[in-house]
Amino acid sequence: MGQLTTGEREFASVILLVLMILGIAMAAAGRFDPMGVHGGMVFLYSGALLWWILTSFFGKEPDASRFSSYYDDPIKVGVALTLFWAVFGMFIGVWAAAQLAWPSLNFDTAWSSFGRIRPAHTTGVIFGFGGNALIATSFHVVQRTSRARLADQLSPWFVIFGYNLFCLIAVSGYFMGVTQSKEYAEAEWYADIWLVIVWIAYFVLFVRTLARRKEPHIYVANWYYLAFILVVAILHIVNNLAVPVSLGNAKSYTVWSGVQDAMVQWWYGHNAVAFFLTAGFLGMLYYYLPIRAQRPIFSYRLSILSFWGITFFYMWAGSHHLHYTALPLWVQNLGMTFSVMLLVPSWASAGNALLTLNGAWHRVRDDATLRFIMMAAFFYGLSTFEGSFMAIRPVNSLSHYTDWTVGHVHAGALGWVAMITFGSFYTLVPSIWKRERMYSSALVEVHFWLAVIGTLIYVFAMWNSGIIQGLMWRTYSPDNTLVYSFVDSLLAMYPYYIARAFGGLLFLIGAIVASFNIWMTVRTVPVAVQASSDAPLPSGIYGATTSPAE
Amino acid sequence: MSDRLHGKLERTAVGFMLAIVVAGSVGGIVEIAPLFTIHETVEDAPDMRIYTPLEAAGRDIYVREGCYACHSQMIRTLRDEVERYGPYSLAVESKYDHPMLWGSKRTGPDLARIGGKYSDLWHVAHLINPRDVVPESNMPSYRWLATTQLEISDLGGHLAALRAVGVPYTEEMIASAAADAYGQSNPDSDQSAGVTERYGDETQVSAFDGVKNTVTEMDALVAYLQVVGRLTNAAYENTAAPEQVPDPNN
Ligand code: HEM
Numbered sequence: 046m047g048q049l050t051t052g053e054r055e056f057a058s059v060i061l062l063v064l065m066i067l068g069i070a071m072a073a074a075g076r077f078d079p080m081g082v083h084g085g086m087v088f089l090y091s092g093a094l095l096w097w098i099l100t101s102f103f104g105k106e107p108d109a110s111r112f113s114s115y116y117d118d119p120i121k122v123g124v125a126l127t128l129f130w131a132v133f134g135m136f137i138g139v140w141a142a143a144q145l146a147w148p149s150l151n152f153d154t155a156w157s158s159f160g161r162i163r164p165a166h167t168t169g170v171i172f173g174f175g176g177n178a179l180i181a182t183s184f185h186v187v188q189r190t191s192r193a194r195l196a197d198q199l200s201p202w203f204v205i206f207g208y209n210l211f212c213l214i215a216v217s218g219y220f221m222g223v224t225q226s227k228e229y230a231e232a233e234w235y236a237d238i239w240l241v242i243v244w245i246a247y248f249v250l251f252v253r254t255l256a257r258r259k260e261p262h263i264y265v266a267n268w269y270y271l272a273f274i275l276v277v278a279i280l281h282i283v284n285n286l287a288v289p290v291s292l293g294n295a296k297s298y299t300v301w302s303g304v305q306d307a308m309v310q311w312w313y314g315h316n317a318v319a320f321f322l323t324a325g326f327l328g329m330l331y332y333y334l335p336i337r338a339q340r341p342i343f344s345y346r347l348s349i350l351s352f353w354g355i356t357f358f359y360m361w362a363g364s365h366h367l368h369y370t371a372l373p374l375w376v377q378n379l380g381m382t383f384s385v386m387l388l389v390p391s392w393a394s395a396g397n398a399l400l401t402l403n404g405a406w407h408r409v410r411d412d413a414t415l416r417f418i419m420m421a422a423f424f425y426g427l428s429t430f431e432g433s434f435m436a437i438r439p440v441n442s443l444s445h446y447t448d449w450t451v452g453h454v455h456a457g458a459l460g461w462v463a464m465i466t467f468g469s470f471y472t473l474v475p476s477i478w479k480r481e482r483m484y485s486s487a488l489v490e491v492h493f494w495l496a497v498i499g500t501l502i503y504v505f506a507m508w509n510s511g512i513i514q515g516l517m518w519r520t521y522s523p524d525n526t527l528v529y530s531f532v533d534s535l536l537a538m539y540p541y542y543i544a545r546a547f548g549g550l551l552f553l554i555g556a557i558v559a560s561f562n563i564w565m566t567v568r569t570v571p572v573a574v575q576a577s578s579d580a581p582l583p584s585g586i587y588g589a590t591t592s593p594a595e
Numbered sequence: 596m597s598d599r600l601h602g603k604l605e606r607t608a609v610g611f612m613l614a615i616v617v618a619g620s621v622g623g624i625v626e627i628a629p630l631f632t633i634h635e636t637v638e639d640a641p642d643m644r645i646y647t648p649l650e651a652a653g654r655d656i657y658v659r660e661g662c663y664a665c666h667s668q669m670i671r672t673l674r675d676e677v678e679r680y681g682p683y684s685l686a687v688e689s690k691y692d693h694p695m696l697w698g699s700k701r702t703g704p705d706l707a708r709i710g711g712k713y714s715d716l717w718h719v720a721h722l723i724n725p726r727d728v729v730p731e732s733n734m735p736s737y738r739w740l741a742t743t744q745l746e747i748s749d750l751g752g753h754l755a756a757l758r759a760v761g762v763p764y765t766e767e768m769i770a771s772a773a774a775d776a777y778g779q780s781n782p783d784s785d786q787s788a789g790v791t792e793r794y795g796d797e798t799q800v801s802a803f804d805g806v807k808n809t810v811t812e813m814d815a816l817v818a819y820l821q822v823v824g825r826l827t828n829a830a831y832e833n834t835a836a837p838e839q840v841p842d843p844n845n
């Protein structure tokens with residue numbers, strides 16, 4: 046906050062005051078409803094931020110020298126919030142996993158029953174952990190690759206704190222039973238509207254920063270961040286159109302119904318995977334991989350091919366979530382066809398990443414951070430191959446509704462999303478805090494192995510249970526009757542549910558180790574002599590700059 | 596050549612964004628828009644009913660508790676599914692479902708044909724503690740539903756919102772929503788005649804949770820579970836499924 050001018054502090058105070066009033070209004074209108082609780086939370090959240098600003102309201106004006114350095118303070122807060130949500134979301138994941146094995150672990154209370162904590166897990170990890178990681182790294186990458194400072198002082202804070210308010214309202218809502226039930230879009234209408242406002246601010250900030258670039262070309266990583274921001278906005282708005290019961294009621298009904306709702310939901314759902322969990326994180330890959338490996342990206346052409354392939358093909362693939370259902374067959378077939386074609390740009394990305402490492406294998410061997418990034422690319426290749434395979438109708442007839450899907454999800458989520466994030470963070474943290482190195486490279490190594498082993502246990506357990514489940518459901522006896530009851534198949538799952546909880550626990554411990562290591566880096570590692578090249582170029586200069594790959 | 600073209604595109608943020616939006620929109624438009632115009636997407640079912648206020652409230656509880664996270668309501672057109680659960684699901688059956696609850700994971704069995712399969716009593720016992728009736732189950736218990744009164748005063752508002760998104764509730768239905776919810780769960784009360792009058796003779800009027808003179812969340816949820824899959828008989832007529840219509844009296 047130290048870099049805000051008096052005018053910016055005033056403006057921020059006004060925004061927060063307006064939010065506090067909105068909070069009071071929500072609390073009053075929704076006093077017989079969970080919305081009232083949310084009103085109170087909005088009030089306290091913005092009140093706390095306002096307090097923070099007021100304590101330094103009359104501090105001295107920042108001097109103009111700030112414009113000759115990058116604006117990294119919001120990124121630091123984003124990193125801290127990412128780690129908070131990682132530990133929170135994965136803890137809920139382990140708890141949910143444990144409940145499936147030992148159902149009494151919800152202690153018979155409403156808020157902690159499986160159906161309520163499951164969306165708290167998915168939202169906590171996807172939006173809390175993943176979203177914060179994407180916003181924080183996008184601020185870092187867009188500044189470095191454009192050689193320009195963020196276009197604005199205040200809006201980065203608005204984006205970060207506004208986004209986390211959304212996450213907070215969403216996740217706390219599920220515990221109270223406030224949900225739309227649309228997977229990955231469970232948050233209710235007022236949270237959705239708030240996210241649109243935050244997202245517009247994010248979009249404007251990102252594009253204005255790009256417009257200030259001292260580089261003629263927009264770097265590949267930024268293509269992906271742009272696609273992530275733009276497409277998520279479209280998906281979010283269309284899927285969340287709804288009519289609330291009243292302005293004082295948290296409940297709303299979506300405008301879509303039945304088949305159309307199913308298609309819109311999975312068009313959204315699959316592309317949340319594509320543009321949230323894939324495109325954004327590919328943006329990370331394309332920046333942190335070449336930096337860490339100290340090699341340029343293997344092929345520029347492959348990156349063009351894969352970018353447009355992903356942007357175009359993914360949007361057709363959503364209907365593979367609805368094979369053999371009441372959705373018209375031609376839509377299912379289109380979805381299947383495009384899902385299979387999607388393998389080409391997906392493997393082009395994964396291949397491009399792995400080939401970039403060719404010649405740097407000695408670094409992969411010695412540097413656990415680079416190994417995180419390599420593993421991520423590997424799991425990206427694996428889960429996209431698996432996804433394309435599962436999208437084929439006969440395969441899906443077995444896998445759908447089973448734990449195989451959950452295994453696929455976590456091969457992507459743990460192996461790809463989480464690993465690329467940690468690999469990027471171990472590169473980003475010393476850089477923005479200007480430290481010589483991480484506090485402990487041994488702990489990075491420990492985290493790496495916890496993550497890999499945890500992921501493998503999780504994924505193998507779910508592959509096994511999913512395939513067993515799918516096969517049991519369709520096993521016929523010689524006289525043509527079904528052999529197993531549903532409960533028989535459930536009984537067969539218990540050992541795998543226990544194994545999954547254990548694998549998840551290892552992964553969670555890894556995330557805690559990472560948070561500790563990052564905390565200690567900031568607290569104890571000496572500040573490095575500043576690398577003079579890590580600064581924006583003065584305006585008006587098109588420099589011969591060192592972008593990570595050209 | 597194409598490299599140079601792309602080189603140009605990379606120099607303009609606006610052009611690049613437009614290209615992303617165009618490339619990204621085609622798939623969705625081609626696949627989604629026709630679903631609203633092509634008549635064949637949703638079958639005709641003249642006997643299709645709509646949820647009573649009590650059933651709609653039960654559906655909201657089903658959503659609130661996240662039952663959809665473990666139970667699908669979509670029987671696929673596969674032989675083993677039809678034999679295990681009943682006739683495969685038709686589009687028309689979720690025509691008035693905002694949102695649809697087809698689900699994506701079966702930690703528990705599919706529920707698309709649960710209506711009428713078990714008695715009210717079974718459902719109540721099962722929801723209070725699943726392991727009392729299915730010892731191997733890992734489903735959570737929902738005992739608080741039986742002791743929580745259903746908020747019926749604002750049910751009219753819920754129906755009005757549903758009407759705004761396309762469910763054909765009448766003015767009268769909205770006005771008598773609270774009374775109908777009470778009547779449906781209290782068979783001998785004055786209010787119960789109106790329910791069948793407005794929602795059809797097929798509507799089940801019953802003290803779902805076994806207790807009269809109150810309307811609990813348990814009443815609502817069980818009423819909903821008993822109507823799932825029974826808003827229309829279309830699925831039994833149009834499909835060559837081996838099953839018969841479940842007997843509502845068991
Ligand atoms: C500590 C690690 C984790 C554990 C133990 C864990 C556990 C679980 C469990 C038990 C479920 C419910 C599965 C079911 O309904 O049968 C689930 C679902 C899910 N998790 Fe995780 N999870 C972990 C990490 C993550 C991460 C890091 C992400 C994303 C970045 C993630 C994304 C998801 C998604 C998207 C689903 C929904 C899957 C579906 O609908 O098919 N999880 N997880």
Ligand code: HEM
Binds near residue numbers: 367425436446
């Ligand atoms: C070529 C790329 C991919 C294709 C074609 C693909 C395809 C599929 C298919 C066929 C399903 C199962 C749908 C069902 O039967 O219900 C699925 C589920 C899922 N996939 Fe992928 N996948 C791809 C990549 C990824 C990646 C990289 C992630 C990253 C985390 C991911 C996350 C998910 C999630 C979260 C679900 C669960 C949705 C749900 O049921 O809730 N996928 N995917």
